[in-house]
Amino acid sequence: EVQLVESGGGLVQPGGSLRLSCAASGFTFSSYEMNWVRQAPGKGLEWVSYISSSGSTIYYADSVKGRFTISRDNAKNSLYLQMNSLRAEDTAVYYCARVVAAAGALDYWGQGTLVTVSS
Amino acid sequence: EIVLTQSPGTLSLSPGERATLSCRASQSVSSSYLAWYQQKPGQAPRLLIYGASSRATGIPDRFSGSGSGTDFTLTISRLEPEDFAVYYCQQYGSSPPGLTFGGGTKVEIK
Numbered sequence: 001e002v003q004l005v006e007s008g009g010g011l012v013q014p015g016g017s018l019r020l021s022c023a024a025s026g027f028t029f030s031s032y033e034m035n036w037v038r039q040a041p042g043k044g045l046e047w048v049s050y051i052s053s054s055g056s057t058i059y060y061a062d063s064v065k066g067r068f069t070i071s072r073d074n075a076k077n078s079l080y081l082q083m084n085s086l087r088a089e090d091t092a093v094y095y096c097a098r099v100v101a102a103a104g105a106l107d108y109w110g111q112g113t114l115v116t117v118s119s
Numbered sequence: 120e121i122v123l124t125q126s127p128g129t130l131s132l133s134p135g136e137r138a139t140l141s142c143r144a145s146q147s148v149s150s151s152y153l154a155w156y157q158q159k160p161g162q163a164p165r166l167l168i169y170g171a172s173s174r175a176t177g178i179p180d181r182f183s184g185s186g187s188g189t190d191f192t193l194t195i196s197r198l199e200p201e202d203f204a205v206y207y208c209q210q211y212g213s214s215p216p217g218l219t220f221g222g223g224t225k226v227e228i229k
Binding site: 104 | 222
């Protein structure tokens, strides 16, 4: 069974940092592209970042470029999101999600981890 | 950057009725990279349709997707009680690279 489990969320002050993790199981993690997607309270979905299966290709949304860093450790079946210089508008549930090969769609999602940026 | 506009914002229907949801792109989207998701309160989104018209694993055949270019449609042929939720369209683009989501359509019980 495919499982994605996020962790690392919590309350952080503006300007602070947080590192999210996503533990993958039930599939060959190293063969799949992955994404982070977030959802602010009561709002819609917003794409955050993409990483290729090898980690060699990475993309970011303009809203997080220069502040967030996506990475992965295929030996540990894990995806990460390092978030620096956090702002109130980064408050959201953060989901990791697996990409359907050659379709750009996200077929499996984690349950999400809540990040709250507030003083 | 491609913008996806979903309409209507809210759709009020009764169980058994047909639901037609629209997703319009600001410029042409490859049908291969257009997807639809369902999200219920407190849950992660669930993939329904990818490649504009292919149902994801385990999705009932009352859900269907169609369209091309800038206009895409998700149709639920007969609403079941569990179908009342928010639906999002999403596209993957290469210029700039990344994913874009529509604002969502809420399907509520009339």
